[in-house]
Amino acid sequence: MISARLTVNDEEREIAFWPSDTLLFVLRERLGLTGAKPGCLNGDCGACTVNVNGTAMKSCLMLAVEGMNQTIRTIEGLKDSPIQHAFIEHFAFQCGYCTPGFIMNINSLLKKHPNADDSTIKEFLSSNICRCTGYQEIEKAVKSLLKINREDKAGLPNDE
Amino acid sequence: MGLIGKSVFRKEAWEKVTGTARYTADYPATDSLHAKIVVSPYAHAVIKSIHIAKAKEVFGVRAVITGEHFPLTGEEIRDRPVLAKNKVRHHGEAVALVVADTPQQAKRAAELIEVEYEQLPVVHSPTEALKPNAPLVHEQLGSYKKEDRVYPEPGTNVANRTKIRKGSMERGWNLSEVVVEERFSFSPSDHAAMETRCSTAEIHPDGNVYIMTSSQAPFMVKRLIHDYFGVDIGKIVVETPLVGGAYGGKASIQLELLAFIASIAVGGRKVRILNIREQDMLTSPCHIGLDATVKLGSTRDGKIQAAELLFLFDGGAYSDKGADLNRAAAVDCTGPYDIDHVWCDSLCVYTNHPYAAPFRGFSHSELLFTVERTMDVLADKLGMDRLQLRYINAIRPGDTTPTQVKLNKSNVGNLPECIVRLKKMIDWDMGMIQDLGNDKLRVKGVSCIWKTSTIESDAGSGVTLSFNPDGSINLISGVIEIGTGTKTILAQILAERLKMDIRMVHVQMKVNTQSTPEHWKTVASRGTFMAGRAVLAAAEDLIEQLKSIASCVLRVQAADLEVGYGKVFLRDEPETHLDIKDVAYGYVYPNGNGIGGQIIGRGHYNLRRLTYLDKETGAGKPGPEWSVGAQAVEIEYDKKHLTYRIVRAFSAVDIGTVLNEKAARGQVMGAMSMGLAFGGRETFVFDEWGRVLNPQLRTYRPLRYGEHPEYHVEFVVTPQLDAAYGARGAGEHGLMGMPAALGNALSLAAGVKLNELPLIPEQIWKMKQKEGHSHASL
Ligand code: FES
Ligand code: FES
Numbered sequence: 001m002i003s004a005r006l007t008v009n010d011e012e013r014e015i016a017f018w019p020s021d022t023l024l025f026v027l028r029e030r031l032g033l034t035g036a037k038p039g040c041l042n043g044d045c046g047a048c049t050v051n052v053n054g055t056a057m058k059s060c061l062m063l064a065v066e067g068m069n070q071t072i073r074t075i076e077g078l079k080d081s082p083i084q085h086a087f088i089e090h091f092a093f094q095c096g097y098c099t100p101g102f103i104m105n106i107n108s109l110l111k112k113h114p115n116a117d118d119s120t121i122k123e124f125l126s127s128n129i130c131r132c133t134g135y136q137e138i139e140k141a142v143k144s145l146l147k148i149n150r151e152d153k154a155g156l157p158n159d160e
Numbered sequence: 161m162g163l164i165g166k167s168v169f170r171k172e173a174w175e176k177v178t179g180t181a182r183y184t185a186d187y188p189a190t191d192s193l194h195a196k197i198v199v200s201p202y203a204h205a206v207i208k209s210i211h212i213a214k215a216k217e218v219f220g221v222r223a224v225i226t227g228e229h230f231p232l233t234g235e236e237i238r239d240r241p242v243l244a245k246n247k248v249r250h251h252g253e254a255v256a257l258v259v260a261d262t263p264q265q266a267k268r269a270a271e272l273i274e275v276e277y278e279q280l281p282v283v284h285s286p287t288e289a290l291k292p293n294a295p296l297v298h299e300q301l302g303s304y305k306k307e308d309r310v311y312p313e314p315g316t317n318v319a320n321r322t323k324i325r326k327g328s329m330e331r332g333w334n335l336s337e338v339v340v341e342e343r344f345s346f347s348p349s350d351h352a353a354m355e356t357r358c359s360t361a362e363i364h365p366d367g368n369v370y371i372m373t374s375s376q377a378p379f380m381v382k383r384l385i386h387d388y389f390g391v392d393i394g395k396i397v398v399e400t401p402l403v404g405g406a407y408g409g410k411a412s413i414q415l416e417l418l419a420f421i422a423s424i425a426v427g428g429r430k431v432r433i434l435n436i437r438e439q440d441m442l443t444s445p446c447h448i449g450l451d452a453t454v455k456l457g458s459t460r461d462g463k464i465q466a467a468e469l470l471f472l473f474d475g476g477a478y479s480d481k482g483a484d485l486n487r488a489a490a491v492d493c494t495g496p497y498d499i500d501h502v503w504c505d506s507l508c509v510y511t512n513h514p515y516a517a518p519f520r521g522f523s524h525s526e527l528l529f530t531v532e533r534t535m536d537v538l539a540d541k542l543g544m545d546r547l548q549l550r551y552i553n554a555i556r557p558g559d560t561t562p563t564q565v566k567l568n569k570s571n572v573g574n575l576p577e578c579i580v581r582l583k584k585m586i587d588w589d590m591g592m593i594q595d596l597g598n599d600k601l602r603v604k605g606v607s608c609i610w611k612t613s614t615i616e617s618d619a620g621s622g623v624t625l626s627f628n629p630d631g632s633i634n635l636i637s638g639v640i641e642i643g644t645g646t647k648t649i650l651a652q653i654l655a656e657r658l659k660m661d662i663r664m665v666h667v668q669m670k671v672n673t674q675s676t677p678e679h680w681k682t683v684a685s686r687g688t689f690m691a692g693r694a695v696l697a698a699a700e701d702l703i704e705q706l707k708s709i710a711s712c713v714l715r716v717q718a719a720d721l722e723v724g725y726g727k728v729f730l731r732d733e734p735e736t737h738l739d740i741k742d743v744a745y746g747y748v749y750p751n752g753n754g755i756g757g758q759i760i761g762r763g764h765y766n767l768r769r770l771t772y773l774d775k776e777t778g779a780g781k782p783g784p785e786w787s788v789g790a791q792a793v794e795i796e797y798d799k800k801h802l803t804y805r806i807v808r809a810f811s812a813v814d815i816g817t818v819l820n821e822k823a824a825r826g827q828v829m830g831a832m833s834m835g836l837a838f839g840g841r842e843t844f845v846f847d848e849w850g851r852v853l854n855p856q857l858r859t860y861r862p863l864r865y866g867e868h869p870e871y872h873v874e875f876v877v878t879p880q881l882d883a884a885y886g887a888r889g890a891g892e893h894g895l896m897g898m899p900a901a902l903g904n905a906l907s908l909a910a911g912v913k914l915n916e917l918p919l920i921p922e923q924i925w926k927m928k929q930k931e932g933h934s935h936a937s938l
Binding site for chain 2: 018023028029032033034035036037038039040041042044045047074075076078079083084087088089090091092094095096097098099100103118121122125126129130131132133134135137139140151
């Protein structure tokens with residue numbers, strides 16, 4: 001076991017874990033942040049997506065130790081954001097299991113590409129699976145957030 | 161209040177977008193041990209020995225369990241050991257269980273268990289299973305306990321056979337001037353819900369059993385643990401929080417039993433099992449496969465006279481719900497058409513494949529693929545427009561179903577209208593094929609759907625409502641929130657009935673079998689129908705109680721009062737009223753006297769006048785109503801590479817009154833997406849030993865973002881008189897016609913009959929090769 005500090009959702013937390021523990025495991029089992037979900041533990045589904053320094057990362061593919069000295073944001077660290085509103089308004093989820101992963105992925109996408117074109121959106125979002133919706137609702141939610149489509153043109157939380 | 165049809169947001173919406181929504185594996189497990197399953201690497205093999213000594217030595221291991229002394233389980237036929245005993249019957253079957261302090265320790269120990277096997281010949285398909293010398297998957301079939309209306313055939317691999325005999329086949333064929341016959345086949349696949357199954361179990365010193373599980377059927381878990389293990393039914397408490405997708409796959413009871421025996425082995429301590437993806441696909445039950453032959457006969461002007469259908473469902477190693485799926489397929493075997501002379505044998509057959517759970521549509525997308533593909537073949541042979549053939553034969557009020565139920569305007573939707581609507585949506589009159597040049601074609605394919613629910617004939621649902629001091633209401637129903645939004649729709653129904661603000665309805669998402677009234681199972685698109693009726697009944701109960709208290713206070717007869725808009729008021733003099741919040745907890749007179757107390761309403765609904773099916777003819781009434789629809793896909797086909805892209809997908813479905821427009825659209829589109837994935841690409845790939853080669857989401861590929869077509873959904877509204885505000889089931893129908901519509905479009909595009917799934921380019925290439933060869937040899 002090692003004891004280390006991780007910066008998650010703007011808080012510095014001190015925790016003990018094994019060097020072999022994945023970030024997903026530590027977030028869920030040590031920090032009680034269960035928003036990131038296990039879906040495959042293999043990088044295939046994206047349910048475990050979080051942001052590390054503003055980049056969408058699959059937390060099942062990353063060791064917790066690799067998260068030291070980085071800025072980690074999970075779905076729990078996103079409060080009242082436009083993406084969350086858009087997901088609700090566009091019915092972009094049903095069972096909701098894939099939702100935290102999609103939202104964190106989109107959070108990173110829009111930060112990096114506020115006016116992302118279709119192929120960039122596809123490049124980002126094709127790494128996540130939603131089994132309930134037909135994706136059309138997710139597409140609408142994302143596109144409603146592109147800067148060109150928004151009235152306020154305001155930015156999204158920035159961890160870069 | 162005008163809440164019917166409104167796209168009210170989900171009650172649990174904010175929970176789900178903030179990560180606070182909890183699914184089974186999200187509950188803290190600090191007080192829990194963890195179990196890992198050791199599974200069979202073979203599809204059919206004798207277990208010679210199991211060595212557990214090394215596993216037991218691993219630090220943190222508390223128990224290692226193998227299969228000797230557990231009862232056989234199974235909902236229709238008790239054919240399945242909780243852990244394999246003597247032999248394994250499918251790849252991924254649970255053979256042993258390790259319980260340890262941490263999941264990592266349990267995994268390490270599981271890897272150290274050595275099982276010696278001797279391989280047996282493998283039964284690869286239901287067709288093979290029925291050959292005279294096929295190996296038997298269950299030698300003891302005759303000795304198993306079973307439900308009354310399942311008909312296994314000992315000495316064979318037949319787990320169940322349902323027969324439909326309607327009219328006279330001799331007469332049917334005599335009347336037929338044109339006859340077509342097609343064969344179909346596809347392997348099992350998976351639900352692939354994003355949440356893998358998870359169960360915890362603990363047994364307290366007083367004998368109470370507590371289970372938490374990601375299930376569509378917690379009340380069934382309770383019943384079956386009682387049935388299998390003899391625990392007093394009242395001592396079993398099953399909890400189900402939000403479920404991360406289910407699609408039928410979580411209606412089977414499997415992982416709960418493993419968690420339960422694991423807890424027994426460690427003296428009742430809490431044990432959690434969380435499936436890894438591979439085991440969720442192989443060890444837990446999957447989506448059924450099918451081999452089928454469909455023969456249709458019609459007059460030259462397109463009136464279908466006879467249908468002969470043979471369905472051989474690939475139930476896999478154990479019958480579970482497979483023996484119910486084959487029955488449901490028999491019930492609607494003709495597709496949504498009026499046919500007087502019908503012969504159908506629908507079988508659930510044992511093979512050495514992973515076994516089947518229900519799958520969204522409960523065997524209908526499967527049977528409709530075969531019937532709707534054959535309809536196109538018939539239309540072509542008749543030289544008739546494909547939608548016209550369907551329109552002529554479409555099921556209508558006054559017709560009878562294969563099980564001889566007489567239909568009326570309320571119990572069957574309006575299929576002809578759906579077809580007309582679809583025709584417009586897809587510009588059918590512009591033609592089915594458009595040449596885009598560059599070896600590209602745009603091609604349309606169509607299909608029609610119908611379904612009733614073949615569920616327990618007396619299935620029921622209960623609801624309780626209780627007031628809060630502010631006049632808001634807690635709504636508690638046994639429906640599981642698996643993503644369909646049913647609980648929000650129940651809130652809409654309640655708010656509409658009481659003419660109140662929907663924000664004043666608080667819905668309990670979690671189900672606890674001790675405190676939540678029973679809802680049979682959250683399956684078969686029956687949640688809104690049954691629980692909706694229960695909500696209305698419970699609302700009446702509230703209203704009566706409110707009136708009774710108010711009638712004392714206002715010194716009027718209860719019959720003169722009305723309830724709504726947060727008030728109990730005098731019908732002809734609404735100014736004379738009480739606020740509901742002043743009565744909800746009883747009323748206190750100015751002098752301190754109190755009457756009544758917290759008002760609690762209860763309501764119940766049971767399916768009625770449904771009957772069992774006759775063993776020889778299938779006659780009987782299996783479900784309350786039939787939903788219908790017409791669907792289409794439009795593809796862009798590349799003639800050179802035999803690849804294609806799904807451009808648009810269409811549904812015109814009759815789901816009765818639409819209670820929540822956007823939620824209903826979401827259900828239909830999501831189901832369509834799943835149907836396209838099932839038809840287009842999803843299948844287990846088996847090797848010659850019956851092992852599944854692709855139990856991972858990178859080799860088993862559901863649709864991803866960007867691969868989705870444009871969806872177009874329209875509703876035809878034929879209210880079901882019996883349902884709350886006339887709503888029919890909506891959760892499954894979008895899926896049912898998609899594989900067939902895709903198959904029809906591609907067969908037309910490629911110029912070959914594509915009767916096997918999934919419809920991947922390789923499949924098209926194979927069929928082209930075959931055609932080429934047969935032409936060459938002519
Ligand atoms: S759990 Fe990380 S990608 Fe699936
Ligand atoms: S909402 Fe269920 S998987 Fe996306």
